Amino acid sequence: MVKDYVYSVTERFLRYAQIDTQADPLSKTFPSSAKQKDLSRLLVQELQQIGLSDAVTDQYGYVYATIPATTDKEVPVICLCAHMDTAPDCSGANVRPIVHKAYDGKDIILPDDTTQVITVKEHPYLAEKIGDDIITASGNTLLGADNKAGVAEIMDAAQYLVQHPEIRHGKIRILFTPDEEVGRGVEHVNMEQLGAQFGYTMDGGELGSLEDETFSADGVKITIHGISVHPGAAKGKLVSAVKIAADILHALPKDILSPETTEDRQGFIHPVRIEGITEKAEIDFIIRDFTTEELQGHEFFLRKIMETEVAKHPGAKGEFKVTAQYRNMKEVLDKHPEVTANAEEAIRRAGIKPLKMSIRGGTDGSRLSFMGLPCPNIFTGEMALHSKHEYVSIQDMQKAVDTIIHLVQVWEERS
Template structure:
């Protein structure tokens, strides 16, 4: 079935509407969701789903949107779920987003009008080479766009609209899940897996059109707490051992080859992300990443050895390190049911794209969902340069994502 000629896409108009709603999450918040404004989009989505005739659509107390599209086939088809997150990253403002559609892009520099120093250039964004003739959407220069992950939200919403209005597209029971707080690492803290009742899930949160991701980092966090020696600065000679300076020396002594800025591909890293303290005590927070879970402990040992070496010069000081698990590589879970990824690859190919299996140098809601009992790889949404003012997405890539969802629903029905 050629969806490009048989359906009228609504994804672009939905996306342009959704990005104007501020849904930025807050890592410092102790509430869930971390910002109440994320529910503004959640309520809008529920109302749109209800208007489509999806009668069980609702927003729960935690800010999750759940909905069900009933099966329209006599076959016994496994229930599948499509998932995207509603929040945008804390890294850049998501307030008063003004999306701009650059129609028929021809490779020119995209100068963002509200801050003309912000210029999106093909030389810096090589994926723009694949967008010639397409309609590219950016923000106006002072905010992020929100394609991560409102592109995915809009794609799933358009797919729901098409499934409801085109009964000739045969499918089993489809579950929809929109989550808050993915960007602050809490996106699935309160997901009700039993309520979803799905055999497999798919997050729509990937980058280039055609990409299919079945592997993420395994991730730990670590915090070093340093106890120095405080003394009056006027009488500190030979006495003071500043915990702040010790922390700085530990960070400076970490091996460059294990830093994010010196790694790529399947290489892991150790990354200090925050530091706070005083002369007497200081702390450093790290994120530790590797595709091979067994290597995480070795990366912690690097931090520990670095601290031991630095502390040799500070005999009155000490430290301890606490390590916490964050998420794990979902590939091991997905490999137990290979058809979950295989069907998605076939769906992408049916759109006319060439499916490409990739690894994510990061994590998604699907990472944790996979270990919660919902195997959940990640399909492209078309988002690029996320978390910053140069974020962009193309209308045509979003439409291909919608087609992928529809084909995937059909494949699960065909193979059942």
């Protein structure tokens, strides 16, 4: 970075965090909540103010913009991507971000609900951030660093590159997406309009992390059909779909195959929603593992549980529907090693040790990779995601901005 550059990433993040963009997993619309477009419109205005005159948002809420090339070399078009929505797991309304200057290493008590305490014991990364300026929410909501930190970092880097045309880089495309948190983030991306060869999502966690491997993911919906009879005359006739659904959940393993009992490269079967009445009940699951083969094994196991429990209730029927969500990006990125290698070099040039990691989850980059845009995931500083304990270091965000600046230069130099 040029000496004495005044980062805009913090003020941008604080502004974006206060806009409610919570996604709705039960919605049939796209985006799943219209309020996500409030941020889309603001970002377009700010991109145009920066000088990116082609910035636009479409009917789906996507934001597209171009940073023109400053070199005559043939350089692949690089996409920088982040998502605007926040998770449905925790309220994103009336977020009140708080900056804790020069963090002292102690537990952080959130003022609007003092029972919410971000402890160093539960969040050991905080111990590495002593002296940093830490942003948290106030205790009633999530913060939205996932992924508005990434949005703010891309915006700051865009401003810097426009202000410093002496930096040599190829054409850069910016993409901001809705609905990543409900697995639909790139469902309506216009890849032809995007026009990029390689990409990076800015949606990772701790400083220096570079993720080129994700879970593979499916969704499963189990539908149980029971038999409804007036309870006063139900003996030998009524079959409760609700009780069968409960039996299926009870039959799941207690010490393996769940998010709360797995780590590292272990996959899981996770019920995320249940709804029903006597006649019909539904259970939604997410299934996760690093290989498609393991994923299918978990689905076979869950199907057998359903069939076993349904068979105990004559007259009941069960349906098992699998919906593919995303696949491990490593399958694509291994064919394009320069994408990850260039990111590692950019992180090093920012003065950070690269940390190659796997994600126990996914990003827009998972699906983009299989849509023809190989797309690993770079750190943003966002931590304790989807919770009231979410936090981000301002210094980590600034280093992410630096990394983006170095990244586009690495691509130009190596082309």
